[in-house]
Amino acid sequence: MSRNFKVGLFLTLAILTTTFTFYFWQIVKTPNIQVDKTSNFTLYIPNGATYQQVIDTLNKHEVIADQISFRFLAKFMDYPEKVKAGRYLLEPDMSNYQAIKKLANGVQDPVKLTFNNIRLKQDLVNRIGSRFAFGPEKFSAALTNPAVCQKYGFDTTTIVSMFLPNTYEIFWTTDTEKFMDRMHSEYKKFWNQKRLAQADSMGLTPIEVSILASIVEEEQARKVDERPMVAGLYYNRLKSGMPLQADPTIKYALQDFAIKRILNQQLKVQSPYNTYVNIGLPPGPIRVADLNSLDAVLNFNQHDYLYMCAKADLSGYHAFAKTYPEHLKNAREYQAELNRLKIMK
Numbered sequence: 179m180s181r182n183f184k185v186g187l188f189l190t191l192a193i194l195t196t197t198f199t200f201y202f203w204q205i206v207k208t209p210n211i212q213v214d215k216t217s218n219f220t221l222y223i224p225n226g227a228t229y230q231q232v233i234d235t236l237n238k239h240e241v242i243a244d245q246i247s248f249r250f251l252a253k254f255m256d257y258p259e260k261v262k263a264g265r266y267l268l269e270p271d272m273s274n275y276q277a278i279k280k281l282a283n284g285v286q287d288p289v290k291l292t293f294n295n296i297r298l299k300q301d302l303v304n305r306i307g308s309r310f311a312f313g314p315e316k317f318s319a320a321l322t323n324p325a326v327c328q329k330y331g332f333d334t335t336t337i338v339s340m341f342l343p344n345t346y347e348i349f350w351t352t353d354t355e356k357f358m359d360r361m362h363s364e365y366k367k368f369w370n371q372k373r374l375a376q377a378d379s380m381g382l383t384p385i386e387v388s389i390l391a392s393i394v395e396e397e398q399a400r401k402v403d404e405r406p407m408v409a410g411l412y413y414n415r416l417k418s419g420m421p422l423q424a425d426p427t428i429k430y431a432l433q434d435f436a437i438k439r440i441l442n443q444q445l446k447v448q449s450p451y452n453t454y455v456n457i458g459l460p461p462g463p464i465r466v467a468d469l470n471s472l473d474a475v476l477n478f479n480q481h482d483y484l485y486m487c488a489k490a491d492l493s494g495y496h497a498f499a500k501t502y503p504e505h506l507k508n509a510r511e512y513q514a515e516l517n518r519l520k521i522m523k
Contacts, residue, residue: 211270213269214270222265223261223262224263224311226263227261241268247274251274257281262282265351286350292344295343297435297464303318303321310351312352320355336463343468346360369384388463389463391467392465394471395468396464396465405471406474408496411486416459422453422459430451438521490514490515
């Protein structure tokens with residue numbers, strides 16, 4: 179073998195090696211995820227999904243710029259055998275290696291779950307169930323299962339009290355039981371020794387505080403600063419044995435939340451939630467009370483007021499009264515304003 183041949187062979191191999199190395203470097207390092215620069219692409223991989231299904235989803239949304247390089251590296255990294263369920267954010271200009279490594283290692287991005295302003299159990303089911311792999315049906319089944327609710331210290335009517343409106347980070351693949359465990363853990367954190375002592379001093383259980391807080395919040399959703407005042411009034415009624423006579427419970431009993439003016443015949447609705455007819459608290463919350471409402475009850479304003487109605491100036495605040503004649507005067511002023519504005523129901 180001549181010297182020139184050896185040199186030529188060496189140069190050829192060197193060029194091929196350099197070319198392949200450069201190409202491989204490009205496959206590994208060159209940005210290949212094409213999504214909007216201002217956002218990420220959220221890839222959901224359900225349990226049991228195959229590599230081809232992952233590829234099909236990425237292709238459907240045109241996420242991969244160079245498919246050949248992505249597939250080559252995916253097979254080189256054994257990703258077809260390492261598909262893991264989860265929720266993954268693919269960022270703009272991620273390289274093949276970054277994306278495949280994240281998927282193969284199952285490095286999920288948690289769901290940032292925020293829920294508030296929830297009135298009915300079905301609203302809670304839809305809002306939360308739709309955000310996770312377990313879905314609304316399994317979540318609904320858990321909330322309507324007496325044994326599941328009893329496990330956490332509730333029944334199927336009061337279980338919504340366990341869910342405290344806030345922002346949580348939870349993995350999309352979390353199953354229903356683990357999700358419920360997490361919510362119960364957050365509930366126990368909120369109900370620390372100080373709050374438990376406050377509830378006990380009021381003669382109320384945490385569940386009863388939640389029920390009262392739900393009424394306070396429905397009564398005063400707009401003016402948060404007035405909630406402790408409203409809580410004090412309802413607490414005065416509760417302790418004196420008077421009916422709460424809370425209009426929001428009538429709306430809940432009728433399942434009509436658009437009512438602006440409660441009529442006399444509506445006050446007679448047959449329901450355990452009718453606090454004009456029934457003494458004490460209703461059997462469950464009339465909404466998922468937020469943290470502010472719960473603390474408003476626990477830190478209620480101490481006063482002697484037993485009556486209230488919306489102020490005639492329609493400011494969203496209430497006119498409070500200690501006597502029934504004084505209350506009637508306030509009520510007439512408010513009703514006169516509703517009549518003037520032709521608000522009849």
